[in-house]
Amino acid sequence: MQNTLMEDRQLSSTPKFSAKYVPFNADSNSTESYHLDEIIYRSTSGGLLDVQHDMEALKKFDGKYWRSLFDSRAGKNTWPYGSGVWSKKEWVLPEIHCVDIVSTFEGNSNLFWARRFGKQVVGMNDLWVKNCGVSHTGSFKDLGMTVLVSQVNRLRRLNKPVVAVGCASTGDTSAALSAYCAMAGIPCIVFLPANKISMAQLVQPIANGAFVLSMDTDFDGCMQLIREVTAELPIYLANSMNSLRLEGQKTAAIEILQQFDWQVPDWVIVPGGNLGNIYAFYKGFHMCKELGLVDKIPRLVCAQAANANPLYLYFKSGWKDYKAVKAKTTFASAIQIGDPVSIDRAAYALMNSNGIVEEATEEELMDASAQADSMGMFTCPHTGVALAALIKLRKKGVIAPNDKTVVVSTAHGLKFTQSKTDYHSKQIADMACRYANSPVQVKADLKSVMEALSNFLQQHSKS
Ligand SMILES: Cc1ncc(COP(=O)(O)O)c(C=O)c1O
Numbered sequence: 074m075q076n077t078l079m080e081d082r083q084l085s086s087t088p089k090f091s092a093k094y095v096p097f098n099a100d101s102n103s104t105e106s107y108h109l110d111e112i113i114y115r116s117t118s119g120g121l122l123d124v125q126h127d128m129e130a131l132k133k134f135d136g137k138y139w140r141s142l143f144d145s146r147a148g149k150n151t152w153p154y155g156s157g158v159w160s161k162k163e164w165v166l167p168e169i170h171c172v173d174i175v176s177t178f179e180g181n182s183n184l185f186w187a188r189r190f191g192k193q194v195v196g197m198n199d200l201w202v203k204n205c206g207v208s209h210t211g212s213f214k215d216l217g218m219t220v221l222v223s224q225v226n227r228l229r230r231l232n233k234p235v236v237a238v239g240c241a242s243t244g245d246t247s248a249a250l251s252a253y254c255a256m257a258g259i260p261c262i263v264f265l266p267a268n269k270i271s272m273a274q275l276v277q278p279i280a281n282g283a284f285v286l287s288m289d290t291d292f293d294g295c296m297q298l299i300r301e302v303t304a305e306l307p308i309y310l311a312n313s314m315n316s317l318r319l320e321g322q323k324t325a326a327i328e329i330l331q332q333f334d335w336q337v338p339d340w341v342i343v344p345g346g347n348l349g350n351i352y353a354f355y356k357g358f359h360m361c362k363e364l365g366l367v368d369k370i371p372r373l374v375c376a377q378a379a380n381a382n383p384l385y386l387y388f389k390s391g392w393k394d395y396k397a398v399k400a401k402t403t404f405a406s407a408i409q410i411g412d413p414v415s416i417d418r419a420a421y422a423l424m425n426s427n428g429i430v431e432e433a434t435e436e437e438l439m440d441a442s443a444q445a446d447s448m449g450m451f452t453c454p455h456t457g458v459a460l461a462a463l464i465k466l467r468k469k470g471v472i473a474p475n476d477k478t479v480v481v482s483t484a485h486g487l488k489f490t491q492s493k494t495d496y497h498s499k500q501i502a503d504m505a506c507r508y509a510n511s512p513v514q515v516k517a518d519l520k521s522v523m524e525a526l527s528n529f530l531q532q533h534s535k536s
């Protein structure tokens with residue numbers, strides 16, 4: 074606590090940083106803006122909002138200052154700066170008081186060299202995985218939720234009308250929201266599409282004491298309902314339509330640069346569903362460039378499941394023709410979304426990063442995930458989508474063998490064991506499950522065990 078007070082004093086002697094809501098991608102004449110203490114999710118024209126920082130105040134410090142400030146906080150336990158998100162507090166929610174912050178010291182996830190997968194599967198020597206699923210609730214959603222729930226904590230202290238916080242979810246948003254709300258003692262409501270999320274995801278909000286409504290619809294149906302409900306009742310909306318979330322999520326991009334000692338990768342591949350995260354990555358990279366921490370940004374790839382691919386189709390039309398789709402069932406269930414809220418943010422991020430969109434079939438994503446697992450990872454199917462996209466882009470020659478490339482792993486594989494079990498027991502219709510590794514049934518006697526081992530060792534002496 075001592076350190077916190079010292080840091081607070083230091084910051085109060087520096088220029089005051091601030092942020093406000095503005096319409097997303099507003100034209101330069103727009104004067105529309107809102108204080109972050111207002112409860113608002115859409116601009117007057119009905120468009121998305123964005124959190125705009127006072128860049129002039131931030132620019133009073135050069136890139137070197139910000140790099141060393143962020144580096145000095147990494148991995149420490151000083152409240153709240155030991156969090157990977159709050160270590161960038163001045164760029165996230167500059168005005169929130171430290172006592173209002175609700176944090177599990179999220180972020181600071183490992184970025185590892187995927188050496189064997191890189192070499193053997195895609196012929197690359199500089200392939201990295203940013204492990205955002207190694208996190209308090211097992212997905213990258215914690216990065217955004219610490220920011221949103223902290224702001225709600227502040228709003229409630231200011232006696233603003235927030236009785237509960239609510240979201241629609243394919244599993245990970247609800248897990249993160251319920252955990253952070255439970256930590257702060259704030260009532261939490263989640264709308265889930267019945268039978269469309271994994272058991273491990275479903276049990277998270279239940280265990281964290283959320284009010285769970287399971288509905289006979291898909292994610293898009295739940296999203297529509299939560300939007301209507303939060304317009305009527307004093308329930309604060311926690312989906313990424315609420316631009317506060319993206320302020321936390323963008324810190325993963327800053328963290329990647331920091332972990333590379335401020336070297337910029339050539340490519341970053343992110344699986345996309347409701348499409349807030351791809352914009353959050355763009356925003357984090359862009360801010361680092363604008364404030365002089367780096368001199369360029371990576372090219373972004375958004376990877377979608379072919380069964381839920383509205384952004385891919387939009388990209389293929391040369392960004393001319395956008396239509397929502399009816400998302401079909403996919404093993405990448407957390408991105409089974411046909412009408413993404415942040416479609417405009419995603420298109421903007423990709424157009425401004427010379428980015429591309431790739432898609433993966435069910436077989437491609439499950440095979441890529443299984444191959445990665447066989448090389449020591451334990452990937453969720455969404456990470457499988459991103460890896461399958463990488464494999465395709467390498468085959469097409471779009472990504473070169475020496476390109477420094479980061480695949481963003483968005484959730485922990487342990488949330489998705491059922492699909493792995495089905496794959497490895499070859500229980501999936503119309504799928505060869507080429508990398509399945511089924512357990513060998515053997516009698517519990519030495520002779521049978523020795524026979525099985527001898528077969529195994531023979532195979533391996535040949536390989
Ligand atoms: C595990 C996982 N990966 C990827 C995504 C896609 O993120 P976004 O909705 O921000 O595109 C989600 C949620 O949608 C998710 O839960």
Ligand SMILES: N[C@@H](CCOP(=O)(O)O)C(=O)O
Pocket residue numbers: 240241242243244245246247311312313314346347349407408414
């Ligand atoms: N995958 C998400 C879908 C909702 O996305 P959000 O970022 O808009 O909350 C989930 O886990 O619910």
